[in-house]
Amino acid sequence: MTAGNGRRDGSPYAPHTDADEAAMLDAVGVESAESLFDIPEDVRFDGEFGIDATDERDLRESIANLFARNEELTEFLGRGHHAHYVPALVDDLSRRSEFLTSYTQYQPEIAQGFLQALFEYQSMLVELTGLPVANCSMYDAATALAEAALLADRLRRGASGHRVLVPEHLQEGRLGVLENYLDGADMEIGDYPMDDGAVDLDALSDLVDDETVMVYAESPTVRGVIEENLSEIGDLAHENDALFCLGSDVVALALLEEPASVGADVVVGEADALGLGTSYGMGLGIFATREKFLRQVPGRLVGASEDAEDMRAFTLTLQTREQHIRKERATSNICTNQAWVALRTAMHMAWLGPDRLVDLATRAVTDARDLAARLDDISGLRAPVYDRHHFREFVVHTDQPAPAIANDLAGRGFAVHTLDDHHLQVCITDVNADAADRLVAAFEEVA
């Protein structure tokens, strides 16, 4: 391999010429860089990794060949990872190296651009949730939910119990992450039943008690159901001094009831539905809450201030909540976050503007409704299984075994979720809607 800097091997991204290296060694007063390593012999590694260096061109080709092994399926998949069309503007501008190759804004005077973009992202989340405080990112919806539960528990230090109530229908990853985050705080998780795909209020009412620190509900749910009783759920939580945490996503929030108006104390969910596209589950977690919980918020916050010339300027603020100051007493261990994804989400949202964002969300309801109706017309299928309004996705009952149908659909170029022996889940957005006719035709053949 030629490193591209006149040397035969070594890192192509270490720019030293031989002359420079010699001058530097001389200045340090050593013969070789090797002698600078103060590593005892008994732990020295003298083996090889067995990884061959590769030319950029060859490497791009080999990785492209590897990815070409992925089958080209049209995905009708959601369940917590949603894709909408991402305009070229987002890729172009977010990949500007000034954004992409910058670090956390520890020196705000030289990082106003990113700080302002994050401040704008926070502001858009404030608008969507109606809550006055939104942080500038969590890893994903699952970890945001877990952080919300920990916040709720911190507020209720004196409570007799430490239980979080979650819906019976919850994405597996969210439940799994919640379990791990709550374990260290000796908290427990209870699940409440669903009635026809939405919260069973009576059952929830029986379960909420003074040991409950938080009630979590989603709209849309993991199965695409739009929850109709959010205010009642919030009331149940508040009557028991528990927090009401609402899970949603950045597109649904543009259309559905404003979380603040239904009593949500914390809003979590995924924001990556805008700006990121399908990326094997990589996410961007929303975290928004009330003013009174400000000092308990996890993660980074960008605030406005003034500079020495009395100009408005932005900076990371309230950092005494964070791990690099507060260590084991921090509100969270999060440091590196998803700032660049938040930048992309903000760009995408600004590109859509309120009109097109509301249209996109409205289409998520009508497209799901229409597709479900067409599948329901097919003998052997019933959709949607729940007699509810849906957002993007819905459950389909199959008379024939669902795994076999999913498999047959894959053979015809489509991916759908298999929930169990007789249930599939189908998700439609603007990126696969033009394939809906073909999906319906394929279902007619295999159902």
Added chain:
Amino acid sequence: MNFDQARFSRDDHYEPLLSEKDSTTVEVDADGVLPDDLTRDELTLPGLSEPQLARHYTRLSQMNYSVELGPYPLGSCTMKYNPSFTEDVAADPNAAVHPDRSDRTIQGTLGLLHGLQEQLAEIGGMDAVTLQPPAGAAGEFTGILIAKAYHEARGDDRSEIIIPASAHGTNFASAALAGYDVVELPSDEDGRVDIEALDAAISEETAALMLTNPNTLGLFERDILEISEMVHDAGGLLYYDGANFNALLGRARPGDMGFDIMHYNVHKTFATPHGGGGPGAGPVGVVDELADYLPSPMVRETAAGYELFEPESSIGKVHGFGGNWLVLVKAYAYIARLGDSGLSDASAKAVLNANYLASQLDLEVPYGPFHHEFAATSGDRDAADVAKRMLDYGVHPPTTKWPELVSQAMLTEPTEVEDKASLDDLAHAFNAAYADSDEALETAPTKTSARRIDQVSAARNPRLSWQALGDDE
């Protein structure tokens, strides 16, 4: 080098906010779609055209410093150049797949993940690696959960994690998140682990010792094998914080030093871009004995191809799906590009750069011999002020006032990507700022987009959204 950062300003602010450029309120009328009581009444957001947005974000980008603009020697952050081609590799449309796809339809995706698991295991001397943790701190948390599961499976209930005082703040927070009490370990006078203090701290309550090696002063823990033996003899595990791993590539491996668990910061060591704060990725490697506890799912290779599987005693999930996919692709590409020789050279040049830079500074560096980073002290000058003055020379300053072991610390990590001329510029910025007048330091910076920002006002009167501007001002 002369420097003036771009600065778009008008009246009492810099580039206007999106909301100041446009604010459009639309009524949400979902008639015939949803009942009125299920929808919001209206939505107010900026509604700008694409050309306006392109200009907005391009201007913002110009008011942002980055590693492609100049040196960014933040200690323990490893701000190295992010190769352009890795972005293109990650953007491959064939790789844009949903995590719920069946294994046999995403053999390419699983193949890359498997390849990265193998690469990282080799480089760290570990037996098995999970790629799920989405950041370094998430990796620490994952590693500590694994330690906890291991002890619990043996019916051994332990309550403490030992952490050196000079460790990264995330170590303490991650241990606490997992439910452990933190025992803070003082450093000895050489800046390394105080063996006597460690001996006193270790007990049957010790679940693990978390160590960074080289530590946050850039010093190699020479007694690592003795430390390892002490911890293991007491039934504890040894955890390696990979934040400083760029110093050791090809010269020492955590697995060979007795570490049982480690995390890798691929956004540091393996050159994936920091993106203004993230996303990163914090894969975790473990020795054989702990492999069954790794998060689910893992990727393995079988005769029929790659498949996901759940380790026998898995701790479960630490991310909703499989972590930060795009970041993992870039890390794989970087490692494959450099190979053994490139990785080894990267560490050699990173260590040479740190040592050369230190040799050119008028500031004292109290501890050594250091590797990829060093903590200089600005003595009787305020390190934060010196850092602000350095901005005026077109370089990013180091991490300041940390670790606390060094008073007025300036923790500096130039990485391997700077050439001699760039290091000379950096040294000049250090020395000139350090020697400058009190007044110059206090009024700095003057060449950046914004001047010195009032942190106290930001925290006392939090204005966290454009909706909050104008409130009680």
